[in-house]
Amino acid sequence: QTVVTQEPSFSVSPGGTVTLTCGLSSGSVSTSCYPSWYQQTPGQAPRTLIYSTNTRSSGVPDRFSGSILGNKAALTITGAQADDESDYYCVLYVGSGISVFGGGTKLTVL
Amino acid sequence: EVQVLESGGGLAQPGGSLRLSCAASGFTFSSYAMSWVRQAPGKGLEWVSAISDSGDRTYFADSVKGRFTISRDNSKNTLYLQMHSLRVEDTAVYYCAKFYGRAVAGIDYWGQGTLVTVSS
Numbered sequence: 001q002t003v004v005t006q007e008p009s010f011s012v013s014p015g016g017t018v019t020l021t022c023g024l025s026s027g028s029v030s031t032s033c034y035p036s037w038y039q040q041t042p043g044q045a046p047r048t049l050i051y052s053t054n055t056r057s058s059g060v061p062d063r064f065s066g067s068i069l070g071n072k073a074a075l076t077i078t079g080a081q082a083d084d085e086s087d088y089y090c091v092l093y094v095g096s097g098i099s100v101f102g103g104g105t106k107l108t109v110l
Numbered sequence: 111e112v113q114v115l116e117s118g119g120g121l122a123q124p125g126g127s128l129r130l131s132c133a134a135s136g137f138t139f140s141s142y143a144m145s146w147v148r149q150a151p152g153k154g155l156e157w158v159s160a161i162s163d164s165g166d167r168t169y170f171a172d173s174v175k176g177r178f179t180i181s182r183d184n185s186k187n188t189l190y191l192q193m194h195s196l197r198v199e200d201t202a203v204y205y206c207a208k209f210y211g212r213a214v215a216g217i218d219y220w221g222q223g224t225l226v227t228v229s230s
Binding site: 001033034036038040045046047051052055057058087089091093096097098099100101102104 | 147154156167168215216
């Protein structure tokens, strides 16, 4: 069974830069996994930040960027703001029509 | 403006059935693959199912395979999730989601979700 790994929690200072990662329990993440990133605050629907590795969704500021770093997908937030404090989820396409979400990263801005 | 709006959630008994619908607007529905994603209370997101743009290919997570079916009516711009043999662990908010293209990967738009509660 494929497991997608994310840091359970991360902390960043206001104005700072943070990189969240998304890996596979076995193997490397590539663009063929179409890595995507979503932001969610409590009680709200997810909001798409990045899809297909590095395509920003409509209306998403350019301080959010996606990439492949080593064998993982990465979401980098530059100039972190207080309202970036949220849960962040990645999802990877693992083949045969199946996608798997990571467990999410709780980002604290302080 | 792209919109997807779920309906059909509610209370079901264990072993029961429920059908969710998702009405889409603001885009050419028949040109995009679609998906259902769920979130149990206090838990993370879980991919449930996906369907190709034409509806001829469907995919399911192991946790729902054999119990759930996904379908779409491109003439009505509507996506469905038929759920049978419901279990308590199927309790979740179910989100309808649009993929950014014909491939069943890369969600770009989400609905607001509909709550399904399975309880006796």
